[in-house]
Amino acid sequence: MQNKFTWPSHEMRLGPSTFLNFSKHFCADFNFIRTGRPSSAPCPSFSAAMSAVPTQNDVVSGQTESTQKTQQPLQVAKRLEKFKTTIFTQMSNLAIKHGAINLGQGFPNFDGPEFVKEAAIQAVIDGKNQYARGYGVPDLNNAIAERFKKDTGFVVDPEKEITVTSGCTEAIAATMLGLINPGDEVILFAPFYDSYEATLSMAGAKVKGITLRPPDFAVPIDELRSTISKNTRAILLNSPHNPTGKMFTREELDVIASLCIENDVLVFSDEVYDKLAFEMDHISPASLPGMYERTVTMNSLGKTFSLTGWKIGWAIAPPHLTWGVRQAHSYLTFATSTPMQWAAAIALRAPDSYYVELKRDYQAKKAILVEGLKSVGFKVYPSSGTYFVVVDHTPFGLENDVAFCEYLIKEVGVVAIPTSVFYLNPEDGKNLVRFTFCKDEGTLRAAVDRMKEKLRR
Ligand SMILES: Cc1ncc(COP(=O)(O)O)c(C=O)c1O
Secondary structure, eight states: OOOEEEOOSSTTOOSGGGOOOHHHHHHHHHHHHHHSSOOOSOOHHHHHHHTTSOOHHHHHHTOOGGGOOOOOOOOOOGGGTTEEEEHHHHHHHHHHHHTOEEOSSSSOSSOOOHHHHHHHHHHHHTTOOSOOOTTOOHHHHHHHHHHHHHHHSOOOOTTTSEEEEEHHHHHHHHHHHHHOOTTOEEEEEESOOHHHHHHHHHHTOEEEEEEOBTTTTBOOHHHHHHHOOTTEEEEEEESSOTTTOOOOOHHHHHHHHHHHHHHTOEEEEEOTTTTOBOSSOOOOGGGSTTTGGGEEEEEESTTTTTOTTTOEEEEEOOHHHHHHHHHHHHHHTSSOOHHHHHHHHHHHTOOHHHHHHHHHHHHHHHHHHHHHHHHHTOEEOOOOBSSEEEEEOGGGOOSSHHHHHHHIIIIIOEEOEESGGGSSSGGGGTTEEEEEOOSOHHHHHHHHHHHHHHOOO
16 A cells, blocks of 8 residues: 655645644655555654654544544545545644744735625625635636636637536535546656546546656657557646646647647646746747637636635636546536635736736845845745746755755744655655745745855755
């Protein structure tokens, strides 16, 4: 049985009520990541920090020592048993415990725009509170189609080619479950967002990983070519890319597109960071010649409008692919929050100035973090998009990414995310950690100051 850490599907599953068993799993599972063998030995450096974190049994029973009940072993279906405790939650809990500044989780520490929040309040007051139409409130489907036309030039039918989902996370799940058969091969580029592997596992797919390597995380085209087989059903793309900030170049996308057409392979394209494309223009794979008919484009409101808790997402695909996505969506959630959909339609029709300002703000934040990290002594890899930046931590002499993040939280008071869990082979990520700059400038500066003061080579 494979045993590894994974990220939560949503990087924002936070809060004191979501404590899980980090103390038991973190060190044991990390040992497995590194050695291929699980270990029951406690991790000395973390055991002290963990003493106040509830154990797995506390979670199961929901009890503390004062109200004991029979404790049952944890149960999970085989298709999900390798996906362990959510490390973002654990990191955030550690951040709270150590008073660390959280540059780990990818959600803003500032609020979304007033005009969108007001639209949601108005929708609630106006009584838009019952089940929405399954594939989306008509006005939102229209707004998504308008935005897609503006972004790609493609005219899509809002009634037949757009499905509104509960965040991009549900778009991903509905796409995998609706279009993948057990045994189908799906190619992922590692490092990758955690929900891809988990939902592919639920769909019974065989995951084929191709590792993107620093400094530019370029696509190894020959490896891709030789990985595609007659069983390959789809390639999953994510550009701008979490965690590296890489944006797939036009040349890379052209080659991928021609391989897909040649081999009759679908593309599932996760574009949640499309409006955070800083160094080059975002290209939707669906807009490349011959690709629309074989692409599902997935996106959401959360990153662009700093409203990650709203969970409004969508999938755009030609009718023959939308059919499968909708079949899965119908039985996953059926419909998503009605008033938020009405407000999302208003959001998507924001003037161009909104997007310009968003990028400008993020570029200022990025400059603070990137310059700060360089001055601390990290090797910072170029990030073209998203609100993440990946660095090489090895100048500081820690054994690997998890050991470095442990040190950073406890001794420096800053949270970063170890990247090894984003890989099929965790060794590939052991030198890299990810920081986010979706925080206010004061927070970013304070984190840099702490690192300057306390991190020693
Ligand atoms: C690459 C990527 N895809 C999808 C999501 C999830 O999006 P949503 O919050 O809309 O479900 C995230 C969130 O962090 C992400 O980083």
